[in-house]
Amino acid sequence: MKTAVEELSPTRVKLTVEVPFQELESSLQAAYKKVAKQVRVPGFRPGKVPARIIEQRFGRAVVLEETLNDAIPKLYSKAVDEQDLFPVSQPQIEVTKIEDGEQVEFTAEVDVRPAFEVPDFEGTEVVVSSAKVTDEDVDAQLDALRQRFATLTGVDRPAKDGDYVVMDMRAEINGENLDEQQASDVSYEVGAGSILQGLDDALRGMSAGEEKTFRTTLVGGEHAGQEADVIVKVKSVKEKVLPELDDEFAQLSSEFDTLDELKESIRAQVRRNKLIEQVRQAREKALDALLEKIDIPLPESALKVEIEARKQYLDQQIAQSGLSREAFFRLYQTTEEERLAEIEKTAARALKAGFVLDKIVKSEELGVSEQELTDFVVRQAMQMGVAPNTLAKQLADTNQLTLAMMEIAREKAKTLLGDAAKVKDEDGNDVDLKAIYAELNPQQEQAEGEQDKEDKDDKGSES
Structure with a gap:
């Protein structure tokens, strides 16, 4: 097998691989066996059809196609290893020449670690x-x-920050009650910073038995993002009592x-x-500090995959929260634009760090x-x-x-x-990191010390 590498860019190469037909022999025999199991020929049991009959009935091209399907992935991997390349994307492979019985040639374009x-x-x-x-x-x-x-102790006074209230809540849009926005006996710490804007302001100063209505934007459910009137009724007010030290x-x-x-x-x-x-x-x-010293062009395909994976994970988090996108980002005190910008930054850093660490692992x-x-x-x-x-x-x-x-x-x-x-x-x-390791894992350090002593003793006895 002969391989030539053409650098298309610092992060992409084109391999041209020439393979003598005899190197395809094992894949060719495997192709005959596979086709023999798939076809039905009168007079022959499945899997027992001779090669010449397969070629007569179905053509040599069918066998060659199966041969290349089996051989090319292996030949591509071999070429990559021989050229010491580090692919970071799926290759685009094209068979450029088939000389039956003589030679096969294919090309593979792939993004690589620079x-x-x-x-x-x-x-x-x-x-x-x-x-x-x-x-x-x-x-x-x-x-x-x-x-x-x-412990929580009931108090007969208006609620303030740090108190816990038990309340019933419901929401209305244009006077129509929203069944999905009803909740009973909800326990909540006043001042905790609810994602439902206006809730803390409404609860401050309310006493047990009182009801109040405030207008806000719903953050979850079918009507997420819509303006609604939220009616909250406080059923009890409790203060937190800390135990004595x-x-x-x-x-x-x-x-x-x-x-x-x-x-x-x-x-x-x-x-x-x-x-x-x-x-x-x-x-x-x-x-x-090491990454700052190295300028590495990042393969676009690999960076795109890294970014998309992080975006998908973010979308899953939002979906599992049951919140609207706006409410979700407000909960984390950020915006969608800021989070996406952070994703692009961290994805690029992770990709670059992976390249550098892999290089150290190998060296x-x-x-x-x-x-x-x-x-x-x-x-x-x-x-x-x-x-x-x-x-x-x-x-x-x-x-x-x-x-x-x-x-x-x-x-x-x-x-x-x-x-x-x-x-x-x-x-x-x-x-001193080694001193930290010893303090954190004294047994491991002791075991390693004993092993070192044994190794030295063994060397001494050999001499």
């Missing part, structure tokens, strides 16, 4: 957030815990007997979270072990709330294990970038 070099990333300077735990950090976690264990609260909310023990546990967990965040920031910022020969793949599946399964075996089967059935391995390898490349960086926190202190 050629580029990864500059030296050793010692890249990055700044991450501080891992210092303050009393304010601990107090914030304690307050969140108190909120979880708060004492040993009794510690026993109620945790496995600890005293408040001091609870605080120490929270302080340790906050530190752990901050250390994890330092590691994450170091890797991401080291990658960002550093970063492999993925079976145990690493298993650990990845277990973590993903826990996040999704499914059994690991179920997820593993799903990945295998949908041919996504390769994608999973690519994601693992890219994370290892990102780890390599972070470890090679010179990291400081925002207070100017040096950050």
